[in-house]
Amino acid sequence: MTPPRELVVISGKGGTGKTSVVAAFAALAGGAVLADCDVDAADLHLVLHPELGQEHPFSGRRQAIIDPDECTACGRCAEVCRFAAVLGTLDDGYSVDPIACEGCELCRRICPAEAIRMEPVVNGAWMVSETRFGPLVHARLGVAEDNSGKLVTLVRNEARRVAQERGLPLVIVDGSPGIGCPVISSLAGADLVLAVTEPTVSGRHDLDRVLQVVRQFRLPFAVCVNKADLNPDLGEQIAAEATAAGAAFVASVAYDPAVTHAQVAGTDIIDYGGRAAAEITTVWEAVGDALLAAAERDVHDA
């Protein structure tokens, strides 16, 4: 069978409605694998109420540990550490700040007393859970932890694996805000990127930056202007700019308090109904068309 297609939903700016849109798409797709790649603040489970699957530990890095019995307090480790992660003084001895340590292992390699060892840091967990709309692969990153990019990649790979195993044609990825490492990790190889924005000066500015990243990766993309009636002129300007930048389509969804009401009721907006539900359904149809077009291009290119 053909490998599953992957739709990645991002936003640049936070709080534009990514997760609400993804939950709605999950309801409309009826049988896609969902991947919550906003591992910093994963919220999809709050509206999908999954039956939680088994937790698997995630270790994104290793950390240096200094054995105080072996340490001769020569201070060489503190000297070479670029991350200011070695704490202590010649008199008091040394230890490693677990948050600052990036696991480069240089201290262990140069320690003349061989007093330093590396230990994996379990800094998160991931699971495959079951929702009313299909499997959900999600994760939790330990608080104050690094390497969310690695965890994002893991979640996406697992989602693809689950899709293939169960013969499901589509993976829907809920991405994170920003343009840095977790976003870049969630984009690579996507069949379609949907950027959800809002008609505000910051929504426009942040969309512009994240679309530059998307275009660097040469990925097909579309834009959804959420809460479009908040500032119709700016909404139209954003739409025109996105079209000029090569968006497959630009759709808009009106501000609808029902989106918040649905969230408070712990359900998706499609279930709840209303204007936004109808408009998101139209966006979903456009997503389907764009994914088909991308698939046809792939066949043609092959």
Place this chain on the structure above:
Amino acid sequence: MRIAIASGKGGTGKTTLATNLATMLAGRGVTVRLLDADVEEPDCHLFLRPEVERREPVSVLVPTVDEERCTACGVCAEVCAFHAITMIGSTVLVFPELCHSCGACSLLCPEEAISEEGRDTGVVEYGTVTAGDRPVFPLVTGVLSVGEAKAVPTTRATIASLDGVAEDVILIDAPPGTSCPVIEAVRGSDLVVLVTEPTPFGLHDLTLAVDMVRALGLRCVVAVNRADLGDDGVRRYCAAEGLEIVLELPNDRRIAEAYARGELLLDAVDGLEEMLGALWEHIVAAAYRLEVTS
């Protein structure tokens, strides 16, 4: 006094609070400096339109190999914990975007064939806000270059710009979330103001942010935006955790529309000046209280 404005969830109003609070304080004659440390998506400048006087590139060190000296022994690839160096036959290949600048390769190369050179991944912009007849204050903005994955060096450089500054109040607009760039931005603050909204997403992400703040040994207060929206989960959580709510901003379409246009709420919403004044008193009291107890 250094106050960081952060949130678990994005889009809750960090930037709104930071820009309006800084402007209000400057208007009251307080010397204030605002840092935009949300380097992936820095937005304060959209509302404050500073005059940028100086741009300093943020440079990270990456290895460069002297092919004359290199014997293709492979030690550099072996010691790189981040797979940023690999050997293809007898050629050393460097992937600069994976490099953490730890210096292991250059220090451990037996031939001393590796040196490090700077690679720009962002910029810190130094500007002055001179809106209308309001008093001026400095705005420092960290901007991550588009396509760069690692935000932390730019965040770090933005915060490092605080060394030796003279203002009485430093406000930091932090990025959303709870991971490395956020930690870099809030560390060293006297108090963290966590902005949230009273929805299930807002509550869930607030609990993560509170855990982060506590893991760093910092203390926090909570500001609730769109306070009449949603449910009372955030309020109940704050009561149970002993977290002070220092501001409740209403869900007002005028606020949303002014924000959408890139205006300060101080200009658009009556009574906001007083609300922010009260907020500031709460913040000062909380920071002072924490100082006494710690």
